[in-house]
Amino acid sequence: MPHYVALIPSELRTDSVEKVCVLLLSAVESPHLTLTIQNIETNSTILRMELPTSTGFNCINFTIGESEMSRHSYNTLLSVSVKGSGENLSVSETKMVVLRRYDSLTFVQTDKPVYKPGQIVKFRIVTLNDRFIPVQEEYPLVTVWDPEGNRIGQWKDLTPRQGIVDLTYDLMPEPMQGSYRIEVLKKQGKVEHSFTVEEYVLPTAELTVKMPASIMMTDPVIHIEVCGRYTYGKPVKGLVNGTVCLQSYNYFASVTYCEHVDGKTDANGCLVTDLSTKSYKFVKRRFTDNVRANFIMVESGTGLHLAAFGETSVNPEISKITFEGVEDHYKKGLPYSGQVRIQYSTGGPVRNASIFLFCSLKPGAEKLTTDENGLASFSLDTTTWGSLPVSFTAIYQGGYLFQNSLPHHKSGHHMVKPFYSRSSSFLSIQKHHQELPCDSQLDVEIHYTITCPTVQEKASLDVFYLVMSRGLIVKLNQKTISVGGSEGLMLLACLWRSPVSINVTLPLPEHLPPCS
Incomplete structure (x- = not known):
């Protein structure tokens, strides 16, 4: 019996080439197909076109102008229908989709937020489309306004060079101080950007306190660097004095435990210390902990005082385990594979670690x-799994089973459900987690099982696939595989990798968006 699949995007964009496709499977007689697009709000027909009809993919490209949008709206509801009939096949598919208008975004950027009188204001203007590609948009008028609303500068009919307009404005030696405004007039709307003009004096020196973003309860020391620098980069020599306090919080009270730190700066203007955590007794405190360090530096010779602080959190987790590259469903008879990752709470991988993976359907x-990346792969036999959900638990070296102990290694958990289909056939596209370079190719691995009646001779089977990006159909194609040659149920497991055999190779052109 002939079948069909209609592929209609959920979102259409104005002034963009869109695509609607119908996949006809083994049609004895190709039906007469008509694509109709209607505006639901106005009950009017926007587009009516005839689709080509043959076995396989039948696609048609079209463009909807911005004039079809509802007034003062970025979204319009449309009805897209594909209908047709033949002697052996009747096609009738209707879908509600959104027609969306994406305006370009214009950005104005100054070289700094605050200027002194007499300085030069350097700024640039760039307009990007929804794919973040520069647009050669002309700007009828660009103006600069002072704090009292007076126009003090203007440029007319500007055309970008390679998508960017670079401009400068010279401030007066004694200008009005306050907030200034740059206004960019576009063909539709305008964009504004502000900067400040004021007399200011840069600080002669600055003190910084560097601490790790977080520490583990088992860390023996807290590494602290207190550094003084003049604005021109030279180190400050002086005495450093401060406290490093553990601030503990629970439901009833907050308690602070402090250690005193002092000393002289070195040749680099820094006091570097590894403060022992022994006196803080992290493990005995069963509530939220945060360490705050407050320091004051007194410059030698001048007595100039500089102050700064730093903070770090105390993490009760030594490490944590996560499942990666795993599916939410399994197919009985096909291997279930994936990876577990273990990393320290501070972010680094736990190398050469033993992880014990427990499955709810089997003992042990x-x-x-x-x-070296903290990853371990697994592949499990699903032959005896049946039709029940399966849960997994991954534990670091089998030691820390109780999560309420401090400190602890956080275990990983994952649950999968059995896959069901009326035909008992199954297809799984292997996930790809790595970032891909532009203008390259991706070989996609596909696992499948095909259930069919008794077949004595091999037969061919067409597998159709498509690539979508940001809701748009980018690529459609098909591959032919060989099945059969045995009696009863056939179970196939195949990797589509080699160009010589079955292969799904996806080109990754430069214009393809980051997520597809």
Whole structure:
């Protein structure tokens, strides 16, 4: 019996080439197909076109102008229908979609936010489309306004060079101080940007306190760097004095435990210390902890005082485990594979670690060992899994089973459900997690099982696939595979990798958006 699949995007964009496709499977007689697009709000027909009809993909490209949008609206509801009939097949598919208008975004950027009298204000203007590509948009008028609303500068009919307009404005030696405004008039609307003019004096020196973003309860020391620098980069020599306090909070009270730190700066203008955490007794405190360091530097010779502070949190987790590259469903008979990652709470990978993977359907655990990236792969036999959900637990070296102990290694958990289809056939596209370079190719791995009646001879089977990006159909194609040659149920597991055999190779052109 002939079948069909209609592919209609959920979102259409104005003034953009869109695509609607109908996949006809083994049609004995191709039906007469008509694409109709109607505006729901006005009950008017925007587009009516005839689709080509043949076995396989039948696509048609079209463009909807901005004039079809509802007034003062960025979204318009449309009805897209594909209808047709033949001797052996009747096609009728209707879908509500959104017609959306994407305006370009114009940005104005100054070289700094605050200027002194007499300085030169350097600024640039760039307009980007919804794909963040510069647009050669002309600007009828660009103006600069002072704090009292007086126009003090203007440029007319500006055309970008390589998408960017660069401009400068010379401030008077004694200008009005306050907030100034740059106004860019576009063909539709305008964009504003502000900067400040004031007399200001840069500080002669600055003190900084560097601490790790977080520390573990088991860390023996807290590394602290207190550094003084003049504005021109030379180190400040002087005495440093401060306190490093553990601020503990629970439901009833907050308690502070402090350690005193002092000393002289070195040749680099820094006091570097590794403060022991022993006196803080992290493990015995069963509530939220935060460490704050307050320091004051007194410059030698001048007595100039500089102050600064730093903070870090105390993490009760030594490490945590996460599942990666795993599916939410499994197919009985096909291997279920994935990875577990273990990393310290501070972010680094735990290398050469033993992880025990528990499965709810079998006793015991499978031991995994992580590589230099903290990753360990697994592949499980699903032949006996049946039709029940399966849960997994991954534990670091089998030691820290109780999450309420401090400190602890956080275990990882994942649950999968059985996959169901009326035909009992199954297809799974392997996930790809790495970032891909532009103008390259991606070989996609696809696992599948095909259930069919008794077949004595091999037969061919067409597999259709499409690539979508940001709701748009980018690519459609098909591959032919060979099945059969045995009696009863056939179970196939195949990797589509080699160009010689079955291969799904996806080109990644430069204009393809980051997420597809």
